[in-house]
Amino acid sequence: MHLRAKRLYKLALSPVLLLLSFLSTGAWAEEAQRWQMNMSPGVTEVGAEIYGLHMIVFWICVVIGIVTFGAMFYSVFAHRKSKGVKPATFHESTAIEIAWTVVPFIILIVMAFPATTTLLKVYDFEDSDxxxxxxxxxxxxxxxxxxxxxxxxxxxxxxxxxxxxxxxxxxxxxxxxxxxxxxxxxxxxxxxxxxxxxxxxxxxxxxxxxxxxxxxxxxxxxxxxxxxxxxxxxxxxxxxxxxxxxxxxxxxxxxxxxxxxxxxxxxxxxxxxxxxALMDKQFTLDEQMAAGKPVYDQYCAACHGLNGEGGVGKAIAGSPIATGEMAKHLDVSINGVPGSAMQAFGAQLNDVDMAAVVTYQRNAFGNNMGDIVQPIDVYNFKQGQ
CATH class of the missing domain: 2.60.40.420 (Cupredoxins -  blue copper proteins)
Incomplete structure (x- = not known):
């Protein structure tokens, strides 16, 4: 098929497929589904109103499209040159000018009233439970x-x-x-x-x-x-x-x-x-290592590797951060590194988990620094920033 014909075919077919998808909305679940083309009414009163408003406007547009393109296609077909039809000689019609000004105005008013009512509900943030x-x-x-x-x-x-x-x-x-x-x-x-x-x-x-x-x-x-x-x-x-x-x-x-x-x-x-309550407890090295490993696996391993070998992020094994000054290690872990993939975990981890994972990093993967970070140490570091 000629390339231009193929494009015209796709353009003609896509509105048909879209219309069929809208006609089948009644069979859809209330929650949006993968590949769903239409909106979903959801499980809220406002969501149902938004969906109803959307469908009303859609069908108004469908009717306008049918009337407009129907009149256009009829005119092209019934008044084509091959039938010997001569073009009209008038230049304007006051009645038509008034009609295509007043009718769209009425349609907009009809759509604006329910839209405004729904928008007022959408932006009503008062009296929340x-x-x-x-x-x-x-x-x-x-x-x-x-x-x-x-x-x-x-x-x-x-x-x-x-x-x-x-x-x-x-x-x-x-x-x-x-x-x-x-x-x-x-x-x-x-x-x-x-x-x-x-x-x-x-x-x-x-x-x-x-x-x-x-x-x-x-x-x-x-x-x-x-x-x-x-x-x-x-x-x-x-x-x-x-x-x-x-x-x-x-x-x-x-x-x-x-x-x-x-x-x-x-x-x-x-x-x-x-x-x-754990903030005042003094943990042993074994306790912090056991508590720090699952925290490391969940939050750190994706970038630094399960065995501290690195990947997206730098290696923890032998890292100058994990084997260097404690204050620097806490600063990087809590505040991150601006401009890099290293996030600030100070708000994401509580002080107990932060102390455990820093202890784990300083003693796992062959680092063996022997340092034990307690939750109160993390709290005091944050307070001193």
Whole structure:
């Protein structure tokens, strides 16, 4: 087939396929699916309104397209030169001018009323039952449940998909690149206000089922809210191109009954209290090595190698940082290295885990420095910065 004909064929076929996809929306689940072309109504009242508004505008556009192109194709066919039709000689028509000015104006008014009503609801951040600060990092999310008493729950949510799946060494899991180690947990039928920001570059917190998509910008706090009406697990992703691992920072939200949420929150606060109590404990070298290894495997091995051999990052084995001054080692681990792939882990790891992993790095992989870092040492270093 001639190249130009092929292009015309594709242009003619794509709207047909798109229309067929919209006609099949009734069979879709409420949560967005892979390769889905249309929006999803989600599990919130506002999400359903946005979806309904979207479909109304879509069908109005379909009718306008049919009428416009139908009139055009009819005119071309019925008044073609081969039939001996002579072109009209009029230059303007007042009635037509008024019609194609008034009719679009009425259509816009019809669409503007429900759109304005829905937008007012989207930007109504008042009277929330729960406030959560969402902070984007390269490449993970930090969640902080804001408590009026100051007893906040804070944790990071990291990609759980293994490197073996990413590099095609194992079969892809059901939720490939859409699974995390710590999901965000919300109570059902409660209004949740999200305060969205970023620590490094621009990210975007996007969960289609919750009708939330908000940019996370360093130095700014954007607001969004959602009231999920159904329990379940809802997945999203960073929707802003934020760096080489942009596709590796998924979002998982677990909406549960209020009793289950309260139990989860109490457990989180209990664990935070346990970590706080450990701040005064003096650990042995063996205890810190045992505690530091899983922290290293989770947060450090991807860049520095499972055996400290290096890779994306520099080697830990024999490193001048891991075998040098303790203060320099703590500074790099806590504050990172600007302009490099070495992130600042001071906010990502609590003082207990930070002390353990620094101890592990200074004594594993043949470094054998004999140093023991205690949680209070990390705390004092942070205070002295």
């Amino acid at each position: 729960l406030d959560i600060l969402v902070t984007g990092y390269q490449w993970k999310w930090k969640y902080e449940y804001i408590d009026e008493a100051g007893d906040n729950v804070v944790f990071f949510s990291n990609l759980r998909t293994g490197k073996t799946e990413i590099y095609n060494e194992d079969d892809k899991g059901e939720h490939y690149l859409l699974e995390v180690d710590e999901p965000l947990v919300l109570p059902v039928n409660k209004k949740v206000r999200f305060l969205v920001t970023a620590n490094d570059v621009i990210h975007a917190w996007w969960v289609p089922a919750l009708a939330v998509k908000k940019d996370a910008i360093p130095g700014f706090i954007n607001e969004a809210w959602s009231r999920p009406l159904e329990t379940g697990v809802y997945r999203g992703q960073c929707a802003e191109l934020c760096g080489r691992d942009h596709g590796y920072m998924p979002i998982v939200v677990n909406v549960v009954e209020e009793d289950e949420y309260n139990a989860w929150l109490a457990d989180k606060k209990s664990k935070a209290a346990e970590i706080k």
